[in-house]
Amino acid sequence: MANTFAYAQIIAAFLCFLYFFHRRQCCKYPFFIDWPFLGMLPRVLCNLSRIHDFASDVLKPNGCTGEFTGPWFTNMNYMVTCDPINVHHILSKNFDNYVKGSEFREIFQPFGHGIFTADSETWIYNRSLFHSLFKQRSFEVFLVKTIQNKVERSLLPILDHVQRQGIVVDLQDVFNRFTFDNICSIVLGHDPNCLSIDFPEVECEKAFTEAEECIFYRHAVPKSVWKLQKWLQIGLEKKLTEACKTFDEFLYACIASKQQELRKNNKNETAESHVDLLTALMREDKGQLHDDKFLRDAAFNLFVAGRDTIASALTWFFWLVSTHPLVEAKILEEIKENFGDNIKQGVLGVDEVKKLAYLHGAICEALRLFPPIPFESKQAINGDILPSGHIVNPKTTILFSLYTMGRLEETWGKDCLEFKPERWISKRGGIVYEPSYKFISFNAGPRICLGKDLSFIQMKIVATAILSNYRVHVVEGYVPTPSLSIVLLMKHGLKVKITKREI
Secondary structure (H helix, E strand, O other), rough: OOOHHHHHHHHHHHEEEEEEEHHHHHHOEOOOOOEOOEEHHHHHHOOOHHHHHHHHHHHHHOOOEEEOOOOOOOOEEEEEEHHHHHHHHHHHHHHEEEHHHHHHHOOHHHHHHOOOOOOOHHHHHHHHHHHHHOOOHHHHHHHHHHHHHHHHHHHHHHHHHHHHOOEEEEEHHHHHHHHHHHHHHHHHHHHHHOOOOOOOOOHHHHHHHHHHHHHHHOOOOOOHHHHHHEEEEEEHHHHHHHHHHHHHHHHHHHHHHHHHHHHOOOHHHOOOOOOOOOHHHHHOOOOOOOOOHHHHHHHHHHHHHHHHHHHHHHHHHHHHHOOHHHHHHHHHHHHHHHHHHHHHHOOOOHHOOOHHHHHHHHHHHHHHHOOOOOOEEEOOOOOOOOOOOOOOOOEEEEEEEHHOOOOOOHHHHHOOOOOOOHHOOOOOOOOOOOOOOOOOOOOOOOOOOOHHHHHHHHHHHHHHHHHHHHHEOOOOOOOOOOOOOOOOOEOOOEEEEEEEEEO
């Protein structure tokens, strides 16, 4: 009996040695200690509250590329990079070899088969469809008119109310509500009026935010753990299920209402040239390919693209500008040089905001330092060798830290951590355009963001309207903390006081 137990111990030790040796062979570029059974996960969990800065701390001293290994037998192994040349190779030069993959679609299951999770023919179809809609002049006119109306009728009146009351307001919450109303109007043709003086709790808006936060945690725990939680309907997986159910009910109700509306107006279907995207998708569907599930997935992905990303960019932009008075003064000087005091009488349009080069640079700086989507992932189909010399095995998942890419001294100079809009302005006063794989906030390669130009227009309209009429004062002692979500928002919001700007 004793001999049998001893032999079992020897065999177990030998198997552990073989597996440990195998792990060492597989992980050629480790970031830090790969503990037995637990892998590198403990150190990540200890730094989860500051995960983006932690990624920067780890990547920079390790040549910007390395490997993370999770607990044994969990397949939670990634190559992580912030090297712009590697990113260029993966997203552009060798695009066909790197896909989102089935693992990505499983983690982002609430996204369905929309443009963000799709690969191959499905992605090509989605992209060509949205490209045809976005490039229409009528859509740009409709979008800008929607934004201008929301700024004039909701955003500015609420800020005026806040400043008259002298109360502290969460500016991030204001932007979340503003962008949710806008994206509902643009995509669904329905304004839920989240942005009103009483700051109502809108169930579908809250559900959408919760879903994004829950998806983030699927990246931080082994698949088997969140799968078990999902099966048992406990913890964050229960919260995710409930959030998705609430938001799906809202989307499907809008789809049904829109279908009924179109059937009623079928005889006069071309009467309205400026229509929401849901209506445009239904009218575009001559072959009856767009069932309710397709429309739901398309709408959900458009919400991700046009709601939280804009809210995130505006929040970080106003925090940076309000804490850098010289930058604020230069933006105001540029506005006054171009429009005098006339801007106080209304909201600027597309052609007008395109003249504001310094404002454009300030927005780019905010996006560089705080990209709305702080990380991205791809999966290799076949083996490859990155320009940095790192070997990529088939089916390897590669994570890009977009947050770290904007903070690399090699790319942006020794002042890379400074908020410096001047780096985007040429000697002649024009805008400096950086390659997309370097300035990665809008993705790069064939999957670069279709709405990039429209996003800048929206942000400039909002920024000029607020800065021309009000001063934003961040509450004393406030230090922002990035939230743990797939979108880089502030964990505790942006608490500010608003005062009227005197002429």
